[in-house]
Amino acid sequence: MKKLILSLIIVTVGCTWMTAQNNNDANNSPKQEKLTKEVKKAKKQEGTQLHAKAGSVDFKVATDALSKGEFVFMATRAELGTGKEKSLLDERCNFVSQNGKDGIVQYTFKYGGLSSASEFGGVNCKGMVSGEKYSTDKKGNAHYDYTLAGDGVTLKVNVLVQVGSNHAVVRVEPIVGYGPNMVTLYGELVPFQQELVTPL
Numbered sequence: 001m002k003k004l005i006l007s008l009i010i011v012t013v014g015c016t017w018m019t020a021q022n023n024n025d026a027n028n029s030p031k032q033e034k035l036t037k038e039v040k041k042a043k044k045q046e047g048t049q050l051h052a053k054a055g056s057v058d059f060k061v062a063t064d065a066l067s068k069g070e071f072v073f074m075a076t077r078a079e080l081g082t083g084k085e086k087s088l089l090d091e092r093c094n095f096v097s098q099n100g101k102d103g104i105v106q107y108t109f110k111y112g113g114l115s116s117a118s119e120f121g122g123v124n125c126k127g128m129v130s131g132e133k134y135s136t137d138k139k140g141n142a143h144y145d146y147t148l149a150g151d152g153v154t155l156k157v158n159v160l161v162q163v164g165s166n167h168a169v170v171r172v173e174p175i176v177g178y179g180p181n182m183v184t185l186y187g188e189l190v191p192f193q194q195e196l197v198t199p200l
Helices: 001-069
Strands: 070-080 095-099 102-107 121-138 141-148 154-161 167-176 183-191
Touching: 001 070, 001 141, 001 154, 001 183, 070 167, 102 154, 121 167
Parallel strands: none
Antiparallel strands: 070 095, 070 183, 095 102, 102 121, 121 141, 141 154, 154 167, 167 183
8 A cells, every 4th residue: 555655656746747847848948949049140240240340351451552552453253345254364363463653464364275465355564553543432442543554555444442341343444555445353452462463
């Protein structure tokens, strides 16, 4: 009899504990789900803030280099004046650079694996920079315009660095030589480093 009563007590206590535990789990589940969402949201916001901060630093470095006239713009994509895109070679061979009064504009397109800056519509101009003008617009984007005069070639160069990053757009328009076609280049702008410049 005592064993039977003891068994009933153990079973009753066990069932009561399991019920309470299930109730706690049911009550905690929405709380845990809410907590998980909040943690994920906080991590996402933190990542966004870090990305924005890094972009602001890149923009500051790029615009400082631009305003000093000591920069290298490395092109990864090109668009002709007609709106047709062209494939570029390695960005080390496709660049716009300025180091003081010395400037280079160089880009070439891929044609069946062949490349040449003087053939197939490419440009290779090394010369003197003049007429530099640096400004910012209402959105905070940086603009830099100048003329590059080389051997029998004169180019008008317009640089735009987008606010919050070092992404840039460079428009090159021949004034003398290389025909009338304007080319728009897309890439990134960084402070001048000689090792980033690979003349063909």
